[in-house]
Amino acid sequence: MAGASCRKLWYRDIDSAIVLPMLSGVGLGFRAEIASDLLQNGGCVDFVEFVAEAHLCGARRREAIAVSRIVPNVVHAVKLSLGSAEGIDESRVRAVGKLAKETSALAISEHMSFSRAAGHDIGHLTALPMTREAVRVLVKNVNHARRLLPDVPFFLENVAWSFCWQQDEMTEVDFVNEVIEQTGCPLLLDVSNLYANAINRGKDPHAAIECYPLERVAMVHMAGGIEEHGFYFDTHAHPVPDGSFALLPHVFARAGDVPVLIERDSNFQKFEDLIAETDRGRSYFTGRTIERTHARSLQRATNISTEALARDQAEVARLLTQETCATEAPLLAEGAVALARARSVLLRKRASHNASAKR
Numbered sequence: 001m002a003g004a005s006c007r008k009l010w011y012r013d014i015d016s017a018i019v020l021p022m023l024s025g026v027g028l029g030f031r032a033e034i035a036s037d038l039l040q041n042g043g044c045v046d047f048v049e050f051v052a053e054a055h056l057c058g059a060r061r062r063e064a065i066a067v068s069r070i071v072p073n074v075v076h077a078v079k080l081s082l083g084s085a086e087g088i089d090e091s092r093v094r095a096v097g098k099l100a101k102e103t104s105a106l107a108i109s110e111h112m113s114f115s116r117a118a119g120h121d122i123g124h125l126t127a128l129p130m131t132r133e134a135v136r137v138l139v140k141n142v143n144h145a146r147r148l149l150p151d152v153p154f155f156l157e158n159v160a161w162s163f164c165w166q167q168d169e170m171t172e173v174d175f176v177n178e179v180i181e182q183t184g185c186p187l188l189l190d191v192s193n194l195y196a197n198a199i200n201r202g203k204d205p206h207a208a209i210e211c212y213p214l215e216r217v218a219m220v221h222m223a224g225g226i227e228e229h230g231f232y233f234d235t236h237a238h239p240v241p242d243g244s245f246a247l248l249p250h251v252f253a254r255a256g257d258v259p260v261l262i263e264r265d266s267n268f269q270k271f272e273d274l275i276a277e278t279d280r281g282r283s284y285f286t287g288r289t290i291e292r293t294h295a296r297s298l299q300r301a302t303n304i305s306t307e308a309l310a311r312d313q314a315e316v317a318r319l320l321t322q323e324t325c326a327t328e329a330p331l332l333a334e335g336a337v338a339l340a341r342a343r344s345v346l347l348r349k350r351a352s353h354n355a356s357a358k359r
Contacts, residue, residue, distance in 0.1 A: 023047045023072055023106055023219075024289070026278040029263045030067065032060075037271040039067070044275050047072040049261050050103065052096045053079050061099065068103035074219075074261075075105040082141045082156075083114035083128040085310035090148060097149040107219070109155035109188045110145075112138060112179055118314030120321045124349045126342075129165035129312065130175040136304045139182045155188035155218055156180065160196045160234040162345045163338035166331055167312070172197060173211040186218030189251065192234060192244045196225055199232045199243075209247050214254035222281065223263040231341060235348065236265035240277055248284040256290040320346060 025046025028038065038048065048067065052075050055064040067073070077096045080088060100108050113125040128134040146154050158176050170178070180187050189212065198205040222245070224238030240262065251258065260281040264274060312331055319329055319339055329339040 023074065023259045024257065025259060026281045027259065027261045028274060028278060029076075029261060029265075030064070030073075031264065031268070033268040034264075034271055034274065035063065035067075039070070041271075041275075042070075045071070045278055047074065047106075047259065047261075049074050049076050049263075050099070050105075052077040052099055052108075055099060056095050061102075064099065065102050068105070073103055073105055074107040074109065075100045075103065077108065077110045078125065079115055080110050080145060081113075081115045082110055082145065083112060083134060083138050084116055084141065085114075085137050085306035085313055086117065088141045088145055090144075093145045093148045100150050100152065105150075105152060107153045107155055108149055109157055109219070111157045111159050112176070113159045114313055117310070117317035120314070120317035122317050122320050122346070124346050125159050126316070126320070127159055127161035127163070127165075128175075129309070130168040130170040130172060131165075131309075132169070132178075133304070133306070133309050135175065135178045135182065137306055137309060138179050140304070142183045142185060153218065154185050156183065156185045157188040157190050157221065158193055159190070160193040161200075162233075162342040164333040165312075166333055168333070173208070177213050180213055180216050187213060187216045188219045188221060189214070189217045190221040190223075191247050191251065192221065192223045192225065192240065195241070195244045195247060196232045196234045199227075205243060205247055206250065209250045214251055217251055217255040217258055219258055220248070220251060220260045221263055222260060222277075223265075233345065233348075236263050237267040239273070240280075245280060245284070248281065252284060252286050252288065256288045257285045 023046065027045045027047035027049060028034065030038070030048040030050050038045065048071050050064045050068075050073055055061050064073075075096065080092055080096065082088065096108065099105075111125050113127060115122050115125055128138070142154070142156065156179060158172075176187070179185075191209070194209055194212070195205045198208040222240045223234065223236045224240050225232055225234045225236075226238050227233070248260070260278075262274060262277045262281065268274075316331055320342060329335050332338040332342075334341075
């Protein structure tokens with residue numbers, strides 16, 4: 001694949017001095033809708049990313065393994081629910097790890113979010129309250145997950161929010177900084193999520209990104225969205241906006257030319273348009289790379305109380321998944337308005353997932 005052999009980033013395991021090769025260049029999220037185009041146009045991307053849960057069994061798993069023999073890849077999990085106060089599901093983590101081994105994935109990633117609570121499967125990444133309790137839960141769960149996964153870099157990704165919590169006691173950037181610092185994990189910076197969150201808070205995305213721990217960025221995600229009723233929705237179904245691309249120089253100035261991945265989950269039209277987005281991302285590269293550390297040293301979390309967070313997550317999960325329309329949502333900063341917006345996002349995501357599953 002173009003660029004895969006000429007530019008390399010390296011992760012040095014500080015505990016055993018093993019040097020691990022890492023990806024470079026620009027890639028695409030592997031989806032069934034573009035699989036044939038990717039394989040027929042060898043060299044059009046430097047790597048692909050498999051959504052783990054979409055490739056855990058059957059034909060999709062065999063397809064991922066076959067493609068991994070041709071194209072470098074990373075595995076991206078979306079349902080480990082690392083922010084759950086109840087803890088993680090070890091069987092899910094092991095399944096992701098097995099897929100990563102079988103595809104020789106060069107990295108595994110997940111989100112700073114939760115997706116399950118008290119038996120409710122929300123079905124989508126849900127932002128955590130920006131609290132120190134949530135940070136401690138994330139650190140504990142990430143440490144647990146890493147002990148069950150293959151010894152490759154494990155990236156943590158920032159998420160887009162559709163509501164804010166009343167309990168927030170930290171800024172988004174402080175929250176991300178704390179999580180990255182305490183876990184020792186590299187940051188998978190979703191530039192488009194950062195862009196969406198800044199726009200929805202009425203902030204300048206350029207000022208927001210400068211506060212992020214860009215030196216810890218190991219990979220970038222970019223995806224499209226759309227603005228409706230004064231709110232910018234991260235849809236993964238539209239072209240990447242100019243505003244997101246304009247943030248890349250900030251990243252490369254401090255992190256070097258880290259790999260960039262273009263995500264598209266639905267609304268596939270011309271494959272050439274997706275390749276044009278990868279080419280645009282590549283055009284921002286500076287030729288500068290830096291050595292990075294693959295840290296395995298895990299902070300041992302002390303005993304922490306998670307009762308309050310577990311209770312709040314259970315209530316929010318219930319509100320997001322219940323059939324009837326709630327009129328009050330006291331845990332959310334905008335109450336019922338935020339709840340309606342969040343449920344609308346969930347409906348879109350489920351519709352997109354169901355349409356993809358039928359293909």
